[in-house]
Amino acid sequence: MKEITAYKCKKCGRIHYPKHERCLTCKHREFEPIHPEGNVKLLTFTQIFNLPWGFDERFLYIGVVQFANGVKAMGQIDAPDGADLRLGMTLKAEWEPVRTVFDEPVYGLKLKPLG
Ligand SMILES: [Zn+2]
Structure with missing residues (x-):
């Protein structure tokens, strides 16, 4: 569904939706956008x-x-x-x-x- 974009942490893989500035698990700042x-x-x-x-x-x-x-x-x-x-x-x-x-x-x- 293109209307929903979630953000997968590039370091630990945790999925964030909605977006966070830093990963809630590992504090990493880079995310890969994914669509459910x-x-x-x-x-x-x-x-x-x-x-x-x-x-x-x-x-x-x-x-x-x-x-x-x-x-x-x-x-x-x-x-x-x-x-x-x-x-x-x-x-x-x-x-x-x-x-x-x-x-x-x-x-x-x-x-x-x-x-
Ligand atoms: Zn992470």
Whole structure:
């Protein structure tokens, strides 16, 4: 997914997303940009009721997921009822409008349960 760029430390390999000035593990300053691809694994999720301005939904599920190459990211889970969300499940990750501000769509990571 070209919209997400993570940074892999050239010395120890630790992946940073978002970017840090220095590696959190070894303090190295050089990073290789990488893009996460494919489906993601759900590490944790939560339900948010007090939404910022720009959301039409009454509440949202927000999840932290991990891509196959180790990049971790936070995104909005497309699960209106939330009934089938389980830790460790596989989700499809897409870059889509997640809210509207001044009539303009704001893009973000959208996560969809498979099947
Ligand atoms: Zn490092």
